[in-house]
Amino acid sequence: MRKDGPLWALGAMSGTSLDGVDAAMVKTDGVTIQGFGPKAYRPYSDDEQATIRAALGQWPGDPAVAAAAEVVENAHAELLSRFTGADVLGFHGQTLAHDPAGRGTHQCGNGALLAQVLDLPTVWDFRSSDVTMGGQGAPLAPFFHHALARYIGATEPLAFLNLGGVGNITLVDPSTPTPETPGGLLAFDTGPANAPLNDMMLARFGKPRDEDGALAADGEVDEQFINLFLQAPWFDAPPPKSLDRNAFPDLVEMTGLLAHADAAATLTALAAACVAQAQIHFPAPVERILVTGGGRHNPVMMGELRRRIPVRIDPVEDVGLDGDMLEAQAFAYLAVRVLRKLPTSGPDTTGAPTLVGGGQISRPDPADAS
Numbered sequence: 001m002r003k004d005g006p007l008w009a010l011g012a013m014s015g016t017s018l019d020g021v022d023a024a025m026v027k028t029d030g031v032t033i034q035g036f037g038p039k040a041y042r043p044y045s046d047d048e049q050a051t052i053r054a055a056l057g058q059w060p061g062d063p064a065v066a067a068a069a070e071v072v073e074n075a076h077a078e079l080l081s082r083f084t085g086a087d088v089l090g091f092h093g094q095t096l097a098h099d100p101a102g103r104g105t106h107q108c109g110n111g112a113l114l115a116q117v118l119d120l121p122t123v124w125d126f127r128s129s130d131v132t133m134g135g136q137g138a139p140l141a142p143f144f145h146h147a148l149a150r151y152i153g154a155t156e157p158l159a160f161l162n163l164g165g166v167g168n169i170t171l172v173d174p175s176t177p178t179p180e181t182p183g184g185l186l187a188f189d190t191g192p193a194n195a196p197l198n199d200m201m202l203a204r205f206g207k208p209r210d211e212d213g214a215l216a217a218d219g220e221v222d223e224q225f226i227n228l229f230l231q232a233p234w235f236d237a238p239p240p241k242s243l244d245r246n247a248f249p250d251l252v253e254m255t256g257l258l259a260h261a262d263a264a265a266t267l268t269a270l271a272a273a274c275v276a277q278a279q280i281h282f283p284a285p286v287e288r289i290l291v292t293g294g295g296r297h298n299p300v301m302m303g304e305l306r307r308r309i310p311v312r313i314d315p316v317e318d319v320g321l322d323g324d325m326l327e328a329q330a331f332a333y334l335a336v337r338v339l340r341k342l343p344t345s346g347p348d349t350t351g352a353p354t355l356v357g358g359g360q361i362s363r364p365d366p367a368d369a370s
Contacts, residue, residue: 006034007339010086010120011332012076014094014109016165016245017194017294018052019208020044021075022328025086030336031178033151039325042079044071049208055096057246059106068096069108076109077117089114090335090359091124092327098138098244104128105137112362123335123359130345135352138242142170142187142349143337144330146179152319156287160316161305162327163295165195165245167274170349171286180343180355186283187349188239191274194294196251197267203252204260213300216268219261221304225254226266226273235274239281240351271295272304279309288312292323334359 006029014021021044025037044052048071055068072094080089091114093107111124127137145160154174161169167190176184194209201207201215210216229251234241255263289311295301296315305313316323334344343355350356 005029007087007336008037008085009088009090009332009336010080010083011090011092011328011330011335012080013092013327013331014072014076015293015327016095017198018044018049018165019294021079022325023079023083024322024325024328024332025083026329026332028147028333028336030333030340030342031147033147033333036322036329037085038083039322039328040079040082041324042075044075048075052094055108057097059097059103065096065108068094069110072109073113076114080114080118086120088335088339089118089120089122090126090331090333091122092126092331093124095245098242100131100136100138100242104131111360115362115364119364121339121364122362123338124362125360126331126334126338126344126358129358130350130352130356133352133354133356135345135350135356136240136242137350139168139170139187139189139349140334140345140358141168141327141330142172142185143179143344144333145170145187146172146174146176146185147333148321149174152321157284159286159289161190161275161289161291163193163271163291163293163301164327165193165198166243167191167193167271167295168242169275169278169289171282180346182348185348186239188241188278188281189243190278191235191243191271192248192251193271193274195245196248197264197271200252200255200263200267204263209294210264210268210298213268213298215261216264216298216300219259219263219265221269222258222262222266225258226270229254229270230273230277235277236280240347240349242350265300268298268301269304271301272308275305276308286311288314290314290316290319290321292316292321292326296323
């Protein structure tokens, strides 16, 4: 493998929405982005999703973890084996539990096993080092967001908003030369996004999501419910900060008295209201918010964002990026940073006291240190 210059990195991400595995290739030297390559998606079946869901909130050694890890590893191996030409794999794994102030963070899936199966150097366990150093371990995409802002030629401060199971936002000053430059980034989780809506749809209808916001479009938002929820102390806590997917376990149950459409409308609006509330933590206004993640496919959620936030809000596709693959691309980029011994997080993104380079490196042949 080349010691310097750009590499073709393959990244894989299985997010908290539990829909499946995204994989994508990025050409990068770990600082700048030279281009994007092939990409693919492999959904989890209903049974696979149920197996993973049964392990949510569990830690290594707990009863359901081994079965979930097997599903995650097999799904990744099946998808990633379709790719050729990669120099390194960035494997995130599936987050089952996240408690940075307590037990740590747990992403199931063995990167060393994938390195052998795929015959490809694999960077994995990206979050543990940051948590060990006192950081939140999340979000980890911000260093990639900085590179993206420069790649698209942005000149004014902007934000990348990821609406997955949990929402997170990255404020980027593209005038700074690198992501570790002081003042270049601020990142934090905004609050629940698609996870409670998806959980409500599953509980009430056996469906994984409110497709295209169809149910929410027929409902009325309970603003009193939202205002009450936003009084939780977590929203006033200064960033950086992060959330577990199930940090508010009673949220869906709290909507139990709402009619189906009203519950969908309220949980959809709640995701946007959490982002609007997050503006109290912005050090300065941003010119534009670019939205990535599954939430941008929901026109009702996007409409709520635009109604509540007086800033230009667009899907990342408007600047030529792929919002379905951004997280996978991020871990491809981060994998090269780990190989090059560059930091992957720091005080303004995870709250770690210093810059941190996360990730284990596993090679197909342990004797190969090239």
